[in-house]
Amino acid sequence: MHEQSLVRSLLKQVETLRCEYDGGCVSEVRVEKGPLSGVESFLLSGAFELLSKGTAAEDAILVIDEVPLMAKCKLCSRDFEINNFVFRCPVCSGNVKVTRGDEFHLISVSFSEEPIKNERAPGVGESEQASIRTAEEWDREANVDSSADSCLIFKRDGN
Amino acid sequence: MTITRTITVRRDVAAESKADAGVERARLGRRGTLVVNLLSSPGAGKTSLLEATAKCLGDERSMAVLVGDLETDRDAQRLSPLVPTAQLTTGGACHLELPLVRRGLQAIGDPRVDFLFIENVGNLVCPASHDLGEHLRIVLVSTTEGDDKPGKYPKMFRKSDAIVVTKLDLLPHVPFSVEAVVGDARRIQPDLDVLQACALDGTGIRNWCDYLISERAKRLAEFE
Numbered sequence: 001m002h003e004q005s006l007v008r009s010l011l012k013q014v015e016t017l018r019c020e021y022d023g024g025c026v027s028e029v030r031v032e033k034g035p036l037s038g039v040e041s042f043l044l045s046g047a048f049e050l051l052s053k054g055t056a057a058e059d060a061i062l063v064i065d066e067v068p069l070m071a072k073c074k075l076c077s078r079d080f081e082i083n084n085f086v087f088r089c090p091v092c093s094g095n096v097k098v099t100r101g102d103e104f105h106l107i108s109v110s111f112s113e114e115p116i117k118n119e120r121a122p123g124v125g126e127s128e129q130a131s132i133r134t135a136e137e138w139d140r141e142a143n144v145d146s147s148a149d150s151c152l153i154f155k156r157d158g159n
Numbered sequence: 160m161t162i163t164r165t166i167t168v169r170r171d172v173a174a175e176s177k178a179d180a181g182v183e184r185a186r187l188g189r190r191g192t193l194v195v196n197l198l199s200s201p202g203a204g205k206t207s208l209l210e211a212t213a214k215c216l217g218d219e220r221s222m223a224v225l226v227g228d229l230e231t232d233r234d235a236q237r238l239s240p241l242v243p244t245a246q247l248t249t250g251g252a253c254h255l256e257l258p259l260v261r262r263g264l265q266a267i268g269d270p271r272v273d274f275l276f277i278e279n280v281g282n283l284v285c286p287a288s289h290d291l292g293e294h295l296r297i298v299l300v301s302t303t304e305g306d307d308k309p310g311k312y313p314k315m316f317r318k319s320d321a322i323v324v325t326k327l328d329l330l331p332h333v334p335f336s337v338e339a340v341v342g343d344a345r346r347i348q349p350d351l352d353v354l355q356a357c358a359l360d361g362t363g364i365r366n367w368c369d370y371l372i373s374e375r376a377k378r379l380a381e382f383e
Contacts, residue, residue: 002254002285002288005256006172006173009172009173009175009176010172013170013172017166017168021164021166023164023166027163028163028165031172032169036313036314036317037288038284038285038287038288038314085310085313085317085346085347086346086347087317087346087347087348087349088346088349095349095350103171104171104172104173105169105170105171105172106168106169106170106172107167107168107169108165108166108167108168109165109166109168110163110164110165110166111163111164111165111166112161112162112163113161113162113163113164114160114161114162
């Protein structure tokens with residue numbers, strides 16, 4: 001139940017990003033979850049498979065990175081990993097502040113796209129021309145891996 | 160040839176609902192209402208504690224209750240003769256979420272009260288993950304359910320401000336150690352306040368009410 005409502009939020013955010021960045025098909029969704037997030041990986045994967053059907057993320061792989069539960073001692077400032085849910089400093093027994101491990105974050109979304117040659121196709125309309133961006137523009141705007149062939153341009157996926 | 164383009168964002172998936180809960184917390188805090196989220200296993204005595212609280216606090220402070228259950232309005236029937244109450248029926252869902260809480264609040268006219276109690280669905284798992292805009296989160300542990308619960312449900316105890324040990328009158332008859340349950344809970348949340356109460360004979364109820372009054376003053380100060 002809880003995982004399903006989180007996956008709904010997740011898919012909404014993926015779709016927002018797809019629109020924002022004119023992305024194509026979603027090939028991978030990467031999330032990060034900690035032991036205090038209350039999210040169970042098996043249930044999360046099942047909910048993603050079920051709820052992504054009919055969306056642009058239908059064929060996407062959900063990658064779940066599990067992060068450790070980390071804390072900082074409020075007394076001696078030591079950083080350490082919490083084991084067995086004991087929230088006390090192992091050195092001075094001080095109370096702690098959790099610094100990592102209660103999050104459920106969307107980390108990245110990957111889109112797979114068909115590139116087209118850097119030539120204007122005959123008969124391309126104005127609206128379509130306006131939507132064409134260079135790879136450098138994509139790189140700049142979207143923090144894209146710049147190893148992508150920069151002589152290619154991407155055609156906007158209007159779907 | 161297919162090109163893969165990756166957009167890196169690092170966003171809290173629940174950011175929207177957390178922000179929404181923050182808005183509600185501030186709205187109610189500014190007008191002097193302390194929102195108390197009451198959590199426990201089924202049958203730990205949340206409704207009985209609220210009945211006793213209403214009787215003890217009713218003359219000096221105003222309060223309202225939103226009570227969540229999967230089905231029936233039995234709890235609301237018990238509480239409504241004492242305080243304005245709305246029953247939130249989840250229809251199978253194992254926890255309350257903010258939109259349902261807002262609907263309940265509207266149903267009783269969004270009253271300007273000193274305390275708004277939200278009696279959550281009896282469950283030590285899912286309710287721990289849902290911020291309802293509360294200022295104070297209280298978990299009840301009854302003497303009949305065993306003293307080993309905190310370690311089994313760590314998130315619930317980690318995310319709570321206080322624990323109330325209930326059904327104290329049964330202590331002589333059950334294998335339950337208050338010391339053990341408090342030790343286990345404070346291993347997970349060293350800052351937990353601990354209270355003890357028996358709704359049937361009134362033990363600890365005045366102390367619990369005084370705690371609520373003092374927490375209200377302390378926690379609402381930041382919204383003034």
